[in-house]
Amino acid sequence: QKGREAQQVTHAAPAAQAPTMKKQQQQQQQQQQEKERYPGEAFLEDDEEEEDEGFVPEPFTHTLDNTTSRMVTVDNLPVVGKDKYDKLCGVLNKIFVTVVGPLSGDNALCVPCDEAGNTKGYAFLEFATEELAKTALVKAQNYQLDKRHLLKITPFADFDRYHDVEEKFVAPAVAPYQSKDDLHSWLQQKLYYKGGDQYLLHYGPRDGDTAEVRWVDADSPNSKVTVEAKQNWTESFINWSPLGSYIASYHPQGILLWGGEKFAKIARFAHPGVIIAQFSPNEKYIVTVTGKEPSKPSDAQTVIVWEIRTRRALITFGGSPKDVPRNPVLHWTDDEQFFVRKAPDGSIKVYETATMRCLDELTAKVHGATLFSLQPKNGHVLACFFPEMNEKPAKVVLYDVATQELLQQNNMYSTLQCHMHWQSEGELLCVNFDIGSKKGGRRLKTNFSIFRVTEKAIPVEMLEVTDRILAFSWEPHGKRFAYIHTANATANRGGVSFCDSEPRISALGKLEDKKVSHLFWAPQGHHLVLADLESSQGVIEFFNVDEMRQMGQTSMHYSASSVEWDNAGRYAAVVTSAWLTPNAECGYLLFDFQGKLIEKVLKERFLMFSWRPRPASLLSQKRREDIVRNLKSYRQQYEIEERKERDRRANEQVLARKKMEDDFRMRMKAGIENYLKEVEQRRAMRGDLPSDSEDHGVEYVDEVEEVVVSIREEKL
Numbered sequence: 001q002k003g004r005e006a007q008q009v010t011h012a013a014p015a016a017q018a019p020t021m022k023k024q025q026q027q028q029q030q031q032q033q034e035k036e037r038y039p040g041e042a043f044l045e046d047d048e049e050e051e052d053e054g055f056v057p058e059p060f061t062h063t064l065d066n067t068t069s070r071m072v073t074v075d076n077l078p079v080v081g082k083d084k085y086d087k088l089c090g091v092l093n094k095i096f097v098t099v100v101g102p103l104s105g106d107n108a109l110c111v112p113c114d115e116a117g118n119t120k121g122y123a124f125l126e127f128a129t130e131e132l133a134k135t136a137l138v139k140a141q142n143y144q145l146d147k148r149h150l151l152k153i154t155p156f157a158d159f160d161r162y163h164d165v166e167e168k169f170v171a172p173a174v175a176p177y178q179s180k181d182d183l184h185s186w187l188q189q190k191l192y193y194k195g196g197d198q199y200l201l202h203y204g205p206r207d208g209d210t211a212e213v214r215w216v217d218a219d220s221p222n223s224k225v226t227v228e229a230k231q232n233w234t235e236s237f238i239n240w241s242p243l244g245s246y247i248a249s250y251h252p253q254g255i256l257l258w259g260g261e262k263f264a265k266i267a268r269f270a271h272p273g274v275i276i277a278q279f280s281p282n283e284k285y286i287v288t289v290t291g292k293e294p295s296k297p298s299d300a301q302t303v304i305v306w307e308i309r310t311r312r313a314l315i316t317f318g319g320s321p322k323d324v325p326r327n328p329v330l331h332w333t334d335d336e337q338f339f340v341r342k343a344p345d346g347s348i349k350v351y352e353t354a355t356m357r358c359l360d361e362l363t364a365k366v367h368g369a370t371l372f373s374l375q376p377k378n379g380h381v382l383a384c385f386f387p388e389m390n391e392k393p394a395k396v397v398l399y400d401v402a403t404q405e406l407l408q409q410n411n412m413y414s415t416l417q418c419h420m421h422w423q424s425e426g427e428l429l430c431v432n433f434d435i436g437s438k439k440g441g442r443r444l445k446t447n448f449s450i451f452r453v454t455e456k457a458i459p460v461e462m463l464e465v466t467d468r469i470l471a472f473s474w475e476p477h478g479k480r481f482a483y484i485h486t487a488n489a490t491a492n493r494g495g496v497s498f499c500d501s502e503p504r505i506s507a508l509g510k511l512e513d514k515k516v517s518h519l520f521w522a523p524q525g526h527h528l529v530l531a532d533l534e535s536s537q538g539v540i541e542f543f544n545v546d547e548m549r550q551m552g553q554t555s556m557h558y559s560a561s562s563v564e565w566d567n568a569g570r571y572a573a574v575v576t577s578a579w580l581t582p583n584a585e586c587g588y589l590l591f592d593f594q595g596k597l598i599e600k601v602l603k604e605r606f607l608m609f610s611w612r613p614r615p616a617s618l619l620s621q622k623r624r625e626d627i628v629r630n631l632k633s634y635r636q637q638y639e640i641e642e643r644k645e646r647d648r649r650a651n652e653q654v655l656a657r658k659k660m661e662d663d664f665r666m667r668m669k670a671g672i673e674n675y676l677k678e679v680e681q682r683r684a685m686r687g688d689l690p691s692d693s694e695d696h697g698v699e700y701v702d703e704v705e706e707v708v709v710s711i712r713e714e715k716l
Helices: 002-012 015-037 039-049 082-099 130-139 157-163 360-365 621-629 631-677 679-685
Strands: 071-075 123-126 152-155 197-203 210-216 225-231 238-240 247-251 254-259 264-270 274-279 285-290 303-307 312-317 338-342 348-352 371-374 381-386 394-400 405-412 415-422 428-436 443-452 460-465 468-474 480-486 494-500 506-514 518-521 527-531 539-544 549-556 562-565 571-576 587-592 597-602 608-611
Touching: 071 130, 071 157, 082 123, 082 130, 130 152, 130 312, 152 157, 197 238, 210 247, 238 608, 247 274, 254 274, 254 285, 338 371, 348 360, 371 415, 381 415, 381 428, 394 415, 394 428, 394 443, 405 428, 405 443, 415 468, 428 468, 443 468, 468 518, 480 518, 518 562, 527 562, 539 587, 549 587, 562 608, 571 608, 621 631, 631 679
Parallel strands: none
Antiparallel strands: 071 123, 071 152, 197 210, 197 608, 210 225, 238 247, 247 254, 254 264, 274 285, 285 303, 303 312, 338 348, 371 381, 381 394, 394 405, 415 428, 428 443, 443 460, 468 480, 480 494, 494 506, 518 527, 527 539, 539 549, 562 571, 571 587, 587 597
16 A cells, blocks of 8 residues: 555656655665565564554553542451461451442452561452442441451551652641630620529421520529520420530431530531430530431441541441430440440440440440449449349449459349439449339339449448339439339329438438429439429429428429429429420429529420530539638628629619609600690681690609618618
């Protein structure tokens, strides 16, 4: 083809190009002779000569899949030899396919080895999708391969990120400072200094409900000082965090946290269908639970534990939402180092928060327990109840979660039921056993076992009660307790007994024939509300435990749902919620600690009343004891300040009334002047007849109103 093209060019070229064409022919002949001398090169050159000069071939492209978004690195693997290499690969493949999802293929797992054939302690994995790789960072993180190996998962892309670091340090640009909302600004307001508290209301129709935060003023409880009110703030439920820093609102897509002076949006946690949001004691973590049933048990994310500061999911738990405990979902120690959960199969599992690792040794020890309770403060004691089995007695066992050691054990025969009650400071644990016949299920008596957890060897003291126990409650920050009991299980009335546990259990008093179902201690103790929330009558009674007497009159709030004390124990709100009693007249009654009614509020579809929690006091125990010891001197100081405040308020009222009187007199004077100016005009309109008497009948009468500003008693 190339020869034919050359002939066509030769015939068409002018005579001036003939010497050039002759020279080209001579070069071709010389090349032909060289081909005969080197046949290998000629073979290669023939391939090139056969190409059409007019044809431009497309460049060959081979695209390599160099993406690493589906790959992860697995560290902290055991170092094994050639004999166990295949077994290790099989175990890893099974773990990640089961926990996370399918890999990208047969060669998706790579476990490097050294020259001797031993593994190097790490591996590379490639998943089928990028989403599965991200899931592995959560689900397989800190997976317990065996007792000594905890898997660490990192994205493979981190290698490129750290490898491409500039050799010469370049200081990052300093971003301009942006002030953030102060989550504790409400603690610096004047109303708080004076003993006020904030509370949250939730009410209104379904298509436009309202959530509102208000102050209650200690000097004027009836006054309504609204901090923030938002319509459609939440789509189902709303609640405070344990220290009052956040408000959590529930939405179909997840949870929103609000905080600051005007309750701005702080964070969001995506968990579709969320029905529960539980905070850890110090607000470092939040636990969300979805109400949606998982399509695949292996892909379930029914419970997610988040870190609030980083908005990062730390660990997830599967299972049906029906099997998740409601109150609470997880049990935390007060320092958040450990938490305990009840698995869907009923087993109790203990976790270390820092690594989100299950403590297998302690979990194995508590296997078979049906009830547990974690020490609320000052320790890591876990109390577990083991029912009778194979002629072995029932027992309550106390473990130290930090050391995983057994601390105390108490056996009990013929146990039908067990309940645990921790004192608020974690110093005492009361376990009440219902003792009776196993065959008929007949209860014979109740035994109270008091564990003195902070004393050496944890001694146990017993108290036997023949009546049926309906409710039990410790006094906050104290060592007294109260319980409701009745001799007749069908009776709607019973007695209330008060006991002291120091130095040994002793009776303080007893109330007979009371219509009561619940006990609500004031947060600082000393006072108690006896409430009947089981019937529609809603009987409410305030009781002084120090003096063993009733305060105020017995009140009734029909279909009452709960009693909510404020943080200082000054006020108690008796609430009727439309969630529990939709057909009742819903709202709340606000009482002072002596049982005096301050305010009654009724609202359409009233749902919730909740006081804002306060953070723990920064004062030491010694400092608090000094304040209590010198309370009289402080009382005189505060009485002077309160007297000044009352005088100031009274003066403000007098000035306000004086201003109203002056405004009224000015208006009257202006009206009279206009009236007198229009006399001639009115006469002209009436044909020069007087429209009225020239004496307009206006007369000033001075009245003096005396107001008592303050009363002082002085000794002569």
